[in-house]
Amino acid sequence: MGHLYLSRELTDGAMAAVRSLGVPVVVHDDPDRPPAREQLLADVRGASALITLLTERVDGEVLDAAGSDLRIVANCAVGYDNVDVAAARARGVVVTNTPGVLDEATADVAFGLVLATSRRLVEADRFVRSGADWIWGPRLFVGLDVSAGATLGIVGLGRIGMAVARRAAAFGMRILATGSRATSDEAAGYGVEAADLDRLLAESDVVTLHCPLTPETRHLIGAEQLAAMKPTALLVNTARGPIVDEAALADALARGVIAGAGLDVYEDEPRVHPGLLGRDDVVLLPHIASAGEATRDAMGRLAVENVRAVLAGEPPRTPVG
Numbered sequence: 001m002g003h004l005y006l007s008r009e010l011t012d013g014a015m016a017a018v019r020s021l022g023v024p025v026v027v028h029d030d031p032d033r034p035p036a037r038e039q040l041l042a043d044v045r046g047a048s049a050l051i052t053l054l055t056e057r058v059d060g061e062v063l064d065a066a067g068s069d070l071r072i073v074a075n076c077a078v079g080y081d082n083v084d085v086a087a088a089r090a091r092g093v094v095v096t097n098t099p100g101v102l103d104e105a106t107a108d109v110a111f112g113l114v115l116a117t118s119r120r121l122v123e124a125d126r127f128v129r130s131g132a133d134w135i136w137g138p139r140l141f142v143g144l145d146v147s148a149g150a151t152l153g154i155v156g157l158g159r160i161g162m163a164v165a166r167r168a169a170a171f172g173m174r175i176l177a178t179g180s181r182a183t184s185d186e187a188a189g190y191g192v193e194a195a196d197l198d199r200l201l202a203e204s205d206v207v208t209l210h211c212p213l214t215p216e217t218r219h220l221i222g223a224e225q226l227a228a229m230k231p232t233a234l235l236v237n238t239a240r241g242p243i244v245d246e247a248a249l250a251d252a253l254a255r256g257v258i259a260g261a262g263l264d265v266y267e268d269e270p271r272v273h274p275g276l277l278g279r280d281d282v283v284l285l286p287h288i289a290s291a292g293e294a295t296r297d298a299m300g301r302l303a304v305e306n307v308r309a310v311l312a313g314e315p316p317r318t319p320v321g
Contacts, residue, residue, distance in 0.1 A: 008034065116262055
């Protein structure tokens with residue numbers, strides 16, 4: 001049996017689980033940066049298992065570099081658009097992800113961005129830190145009252161979207177959502193109304209994205225969709241960057257087509273469109289939606305458990321494809 005390759009060191013708890021597997025381990029030696037392509041191809045050679053992150057493109061070249069002993073690619077993320085699942089299947093390699101364990105943490109940050117953008121919290125913080133002269137006034141940093149009947153549009157009511165709906169319901173928001181689960185009993189319990197994308201965009205005060213990145217959802221939100229939103233509306237994205245046409249978003253904000261945005265993910269991550277960087281009406285986070293301590297530990301442990309199962313000849317816990 002070959003080694004287990006990790007493209008980045010995981011949490012302490014997850015690394016303890018790695019060591020308990022009793023197999024040789026190769027870990028990329030920079031905890032803060034992903035491996036260069038050439039290094040990745042060299043380090044996976046002879047591996048039986050890979051634990052990768054969304055920063056690694058795992059395609060046929062990587063799979064072939066690993067060789068015929070490769071049994072599993074355990075992607076430590078919910079999304080797996082960075083893995084060529086069809087190429088893996090063709091080579092008899094299992095692909096897994098880490099769903100479920102990061103729903104609440106991601107929903108926390110998504111709703112945090114709803115609040116931060118609607119109530120202009122980051123903009124107000126920067127203002128105070130600037131040392132500007134100020135005094136309380138009735139127009140100072142007035143924003144959207146989310147708990148006064150504002151409408152939240154959830155694009156993609158999956159596990160994370162449902163967790164966001166639960167938070168929005170607690171704030172008394174009206175909730176519209178797309179996706180098959182929008183008509184479920186669970187959704188009805190939170191007051192969710194099923195809507196198509198056109199209606200959701202037209203009626204929502206805040207639109208939050210929770211759909212996977214697929215060929216169909218790439219640039220799902222572009223110039224046409226932004227123009228369909230209210231001029232006072234806000235856009236939040238904690239899903240995947242390319243779901244939004246970032247250039248179109250920057251242009252829409254510059255022209256006042258919509259009022260603001262809160263982003264945790266980017267189309268060309270880690271690069272952010274320069275048209276967004278200097279804007280007070282945009283909140284920008286460095287892809288930290290799942291960065292709760294317990295959550296990141298659970299993600300790593302689930303990836304390791306998938307590896308353990310496959311190497312032992314058992315079904316993986318969370319296969320994809």
